[in-house]
Amino acid sequence: MITWQIILYILYAGVLYSLLVIGFGFILRSVKFFNVAYGGAFLVGGYMMFLFYRVLVISFIPAIFLSLFISGLYLFLSHKFIFSFLINRKANNFVLLIASFGFLTATSSVLGMIFGSQATIIARRLSDIHSLNIFGGTLNIVEALAIIIIFTLICIFAFIYFKTHFGRVIRAVEDDSEVAELVGIPKGKIFSQLFFIGGALAGLGGIIQGLNVGIVPASGLLFMLPVIVISVLGGIRSFWGGIIGAFILAIAQKLTVVFFGGSWEQAVPFVILIIVLLVRPEGILKK
Amino acid sequence: MEYIFHITILISIYGILALAQNLVMGSAGLLTIAGAAFYGIGAYTAAILATAFGFNIFTTLIIAPIVAGLIALGIGISFARFRDDYFLLATLGFLMIFNTVVRNWENVTGGSFGIAGIPKPHIFSLTFDTPFSFLVLALIVLFIVIGICYFISRSSFGRVLNAIREDEDALKIFGYKTSTYKLMVFVIGAMLSSLGGVLLASYITFIDANLFTVNESILLWAMIILGGIAKNRGALLGALLLITIPEALRFFGFPNEIAGLMRQCIYGLLLVFLMLYRPKGILGQYKL
Numbered sequence: 001m002i003t004w005q006i007i008l009y010i011l012y013a014g015v016l017y018s019l020l021v022i023g024f025g026f027i028l029r030s031v032k033f034f035n036v037a038y039g040g041a042f043l044v045g046g047y048m049m050f051l052f053y054r055v056l057v058i059s060f061i062p063a064i065f066l067s068l069f070i071s072g073l074y075l076f077l078s079h080k081f082i083f084s085f086l087i088n089r090k091a092n093n094f095v096l097l098i099a100s101f102g103f104l105t106a107t108s109s110v111l112g113m114i115f116g117s118q119a120t121i122i123a124r125r126l127s128d129i130h131s132l133n134i135f136g137g138t139l140n141i142v143e144a145l146a147i148i149i150i151f152t153l154i155c156i157f158a159f160i161y162f163k164t165h166f167g168r169v170i171r172a173v174e175d176d177s178e179v180a181e182l183v184g185i186p187k188g189k190i191f192s193q194l195f196f197i198g199g200a201l202a203g204l205g206g207i208i209q210g211l212n213v214g215i216v217p218a219s220g221l222l223f224m225l226p227v228i229v230i231s232v233l234g235g236i237r238s239f240w241g242g243i244i245g246a247f248i249l250a251i252a253q254k255l256t257v258v259f260f261g262g263s264w265e266q267a268v269p270f271v272i273l274i275i276v277l278l279v280r281p282e283g284i285l286k287k
Numbered sequence: 288m289e290y291i292f293h294i295t296i297l298i299s300i301y302g303i304l305a306l307a308q309n310l311v312m313g314s315a316g317l318l319t320i321a322g323a324a325f326y327g328i329g330a331y332t333a334a335i336l337a338t339a340f341g342f343n344i345f346t347t348l349i350i351a352p353i354v355a356g357l358i359a360l361g362i363g364i365s366f367a368r369f370r371d372d373y374f375l376l377a378t379l380g381f382l383m384i385f386n387t388v389v390r391n392w393e394n395v396t397g398g399s400f401g402i403a404g405i406p407k408p409h410i411f412s413l414t415f416d417t418p419f420s421f422l423v424l425a426l427i428v429l430f431i432v433i434g435i436c437y438f439i440s441r442s443s444f445g446r447v448l449n450a451i452r453e454d455e456d457a458l459k460i461f462g463y464k465t466s467t468y469k470l471m472v473f474v475i476g477a478m479l480s481s482l483g484g485v486l487l488a489s490y491i492t493f494i495d496a497n498l499f500t501v502n503e504s505i506l507l508w509a510m511i512i513l514g515g516i517a518k519n520r521g522a523l524l525g526a527l528l529l530i531t532i533p534e535a536l537r538f539f540g541f542p543n544e545i546a547g548l549m550r551q552c553i554y555g556l557l558l559v560f561l562m563l564y565r566p567k568g569i570l571g572q573y574k575l
Contacts, residue, residue: 034372082559093372094318095562098508101320102558105505109551117544217548221501225383228376267387270380277369277377 023201039224045203071203316452327499329484401495515571
């Protein structure tokens with residue numbers, strides 16, 4: 001039965017990474033650099049949920065939507081006032097990467113000053129997070145719900161991305177934003193929408209993490225790094241590649257925990273990253 | 288007076304680190320975040336050799352650069368094919384792996400407990416255990432590093448590095464083997480950083496994995512970019528400013544934890560604002 005338990009944990013880690021990588025993919029494909037400010041939106045989502053749900057005692061569902069709105073707004077504003085400004089000035093990736101690392105550092109330290117460096121637990125009572133028995137394995141309610149909700153979200157986003165007009169517009173902008181602009185697609189507006197959606201998805205990741213085990217200011221970068229690794233692993237231009245990459249990483253991480261112990265978990269993404277970069281830099285699914 | 292010595296020692300150590308980072312990132316334009324890893328390798332080499340094997344810190348000042356240089360050589364060869372973003376990611380991966388290894392290899396690095404009781408350097412009957420004598424030692428090392436950096440930036444090697452930063456492909460056409468030059472500067476940078484690590488370990492006598500994180504590399508970035516990237520003087524100025532200015536927070540009486548976070552916040556915002564309004568820094572010539 002231990003195998004089944006491991007599969008459940010892999011499933012949870014895999015969907016959480018998938019959620020983050022979908023949002024990150026939108027941003028990566030549109031601005032073409034590894035914008036780690038995305039990790040800031042993860043933190044903003046988690047901490048805003050703490051603020052609304054536990055400090056201001058707003059009920060659960062409205063608190064989630066408020067936090068998602070703010071984390072979306074965070075990433076949208078960071079793009080509008082920092083990154084789009086730099087991109088318009090034709091700054092190279094060197095400048096963009098430095099600015100985004102600086103912005104993430106600033107965000108996590110500000111949140112650390114407000115909420116403290118200790119783990120912040122969003123749940124009001126620990127007894128709210130009860131465990132469920134799933135065919136002999138255990139997951140807590142947050143993990144189980146997260147699997148269902150994120151799985152639905154993956155389907156919705158895949159549908160939007162591949163089947164609707166809006167999705168086609170997104171793909172056009174991602175493919176070549178200047179040509180897209182020539183044929184009358186409002187590039188700036190699409191970028192803003194993508195950043196808002198991406199920020200909200202990252203924020204949802206932060207909320208789930210905060211409800212499940214709690215959130216610390218360092219988790220912005222800690223979650224950002226595997227997500228970057230996944231997008232390289234899956235091929236940065238591919239939607240499904242990202243999701244496959246998320247599950248590969250989840251499997252590798254959980255098996256490492258089983259065989260070598262939990263403290264090595266964080267190094268797994270980087271070992272994979274270096275192997276992928278050396279062996280197949282274009283990722284699993286080439287586009 | 289002790290306090291001024293303390294600050295000056297820190298400035299010297301960070302001056303060394305900033306110069307080394309500037310050599311790699313400024314002169315050659317290799318975007319690396321592994322600065323803290325080589326700094327840490329230096330510190331851990333010194334700490335392990337001095338506490339477990341009774342080495343003199345002076346000896347480790349020679350051994351640590353060799354260890355760091357060899358590791359950098361291996362890393363550099365395997366990362367040679369990456370450019371820009373991917374080089375950054377690969378060095379980030381290296382830093383995280385280094386950090387995890389240090390945190391977990393308890394027999395050697397003390398795991399999360401770190402290594403305590405690192406001795407001060409001594410030569411014959413002279414021990415550098417007062418702040419003043421340690422400052423003299425730190426300044427001597429700093430001046431050696433300054434000498435090396437100026438020598439490199441004025442040599443033909445330095446000019447090739449600058450050319451790599453400006454246009455690597457053009458240089459390749461002229462028949463320069465750019466990957467060899469990049470590898471060399473990466474190794475030299477790592478060796479110089481490790482000197483800073485040895486001094487730090489011996490000075491604060493206690494090290495653990497939390498000293499060598501991404502935040503530390505971000506601080507080095509902020510230093511060289513604030514001072515003016517690709518300028519040796521800029522790196523020194525950046526180290527001076529970013530060590531002294533946040534010290535002012537201490538006088539406002541913020542608790543330690545908040546002051547640390549505020550410093551981080553200043554470094555981060557500084558990077559963002561510099562990128563937005565003055566990417567070449569205070570003394571800079573090279574426009575990013």
